[in-house]
Amino acid sequence: MSFQDLDYSNIKEKSILGRYVSHRQLAKYVNTLRKPFSVETMGLSVENRSIESITVGSGKQRILMWSQMHGNESTTTKAVLDLMNFLNSEKGESLDILQKCTLKIIPMLNPDGAEVYTRVNANKIDLNRDAKKLTQPESKLLRTVYEDFRPHYCLNLHDQRTIFNVGHTPKPATASFLAPASDEQRTITESRKKSMKLVGAIDHDLNSCISGQIGRYDDTYNANCVGDTFQALGTPTVLFEAGHFVDDYEREQTRKYIFYALVLALKNISEDGHKHFTETDYFNIPENNKQFFDILILNASAINSSFNGKDSLGILYTEVLKNGKIHFVPKIEMVGELEGYFGHQSYNCLNSNDLKLLKQQPFWEDIAN
Incomplete structure (x- = not known):
């Protein structure tokens, strides 16, 4: 796929820039959405902010993605808005994805945390450590959507800190990916194998843009994490981590590369293009370090x-x-x-x-x- 053909400068959602993305800003964008998008308020946060899901596409492959479950991790939210602009562009590749896939997108799972730019929600709970107990309304909403939608793939979208480098090189981990483990032994189950193949496919094409700046995130199992939980339930899940690009603390460059990665993920799922990749391709991606x-x-x-x-x-x-x-x-x-x-x-x-x-x-x- 040629990234130039995506015409990113025209697709980018320019109404939302920088690191701070509030619920109010997002609502303005969501309120502009028309067909083919269907917007639904799933429920409310602790502080009664609405949490929306957006459904688009009519294909057999069901893909669930959610962003900003940590309120101070906004880069992937911006990339998701760019993705929706792309899906609404009526370009050949976007139409093909929508014919073969049905997407359910939660652009901001933690609006209270986003409002005050904190990782945790209004009850000071990390939603990505609440997958087992489900003590928070936001966690319960995500689990309900997962059970009702029954996705074939899940994309769990996050930011990572500037401390991460690729392998032991002096290159920042601008984008990192993980096929989460589903048990402490990190068994390569059929579900995890599909996740690994998808990451391998994304890495293969994205490297043409940010060669040497793609890392593999630590796969230590945590039963309280959402990605590990959904993987254990048999749904191939991929963690996206948006990281640092040179002189890009507002993460506008990183945003572009995460958008590319999202398009690559959807394209490979829609065409089953990742079936040609292997677990070896996944493990050949250098693991992140904190240097x-x-x-x-x-x-x-x-x-x-x-x-x-x-x-x-x-x-x-x-x-x-x-x-x-x-x-x-x-x-x-x-x-x-x-x-x-x-x-x-x-x-x-x-x-x-x-x-x-x-x-x-x-x-x-x-x-x-």
Whole structure:
């Protein structure tokens, strides 16, 4: 598939940009949807915000996808809106998908968390650790939709932090995927095998855009996670993790690649194109590691004698919601030699050019004094 043919610049939903996506913003978009989309309010969140599902397509393959079950993970929500624009574009590939598949999309499962930009819901519960107990209304809604819709595939859509790199390389994990385990032994069941093949197919084509920036997420089994639960129930499930792209903290570039990945997933399911891939293709995708800082400052003792000779500073941004926008506040996370770590920005205090740039940073006074 040629990504140029998708004409992303015209498909992208430009009414919603940046990291903060609220229920109010989403509702404006959803209210514009007409045929072929069918919008249904499934129920209410803890704080009585509506949770919508959107159904489109008439095909035999039923695909359920949900986004923003963690309220501060909005990139895949933006990509889902782009996907719906694509499905409404009457392009050949979109029509083919809609003829062969029926999609049920929940663009925002946790609207209360989205409102205040937190991972958890209004009761401080992580919905992705509530699959077994089903204590929260949002968790119960998702489970009800799953049981009523009886999907052939599930796509579980998330964001991941900037700390993740691919393998042990200095490349950020811009997109990561997981075929969740369904037991502690991580058995490759028939369901999981289908998930692995689908991930292998996505990776094969997406690599042409972001070569070396696709990772495989950790597959440790957790019975409380939704993806693991649905996989154990026999439904092939794929976890999507939207990660960092160079200089893209608003994740508008990442959004595009997640959109591409969603189209690839639907195209392969509709055509059974992933049947040619194997579990080996899946395991050949390098596993994620956590070797990135947002800012890495080398030889910090050159600017502050309180640090030891070879000390480096690893700085991570804290994401803070203020006046409807996410602000990235730097915080020193680790001090030490930090060998084997990378920085999305790196400064060597022994380099005069780096030092000049470092002095222009808002956190300079904090590290120099």
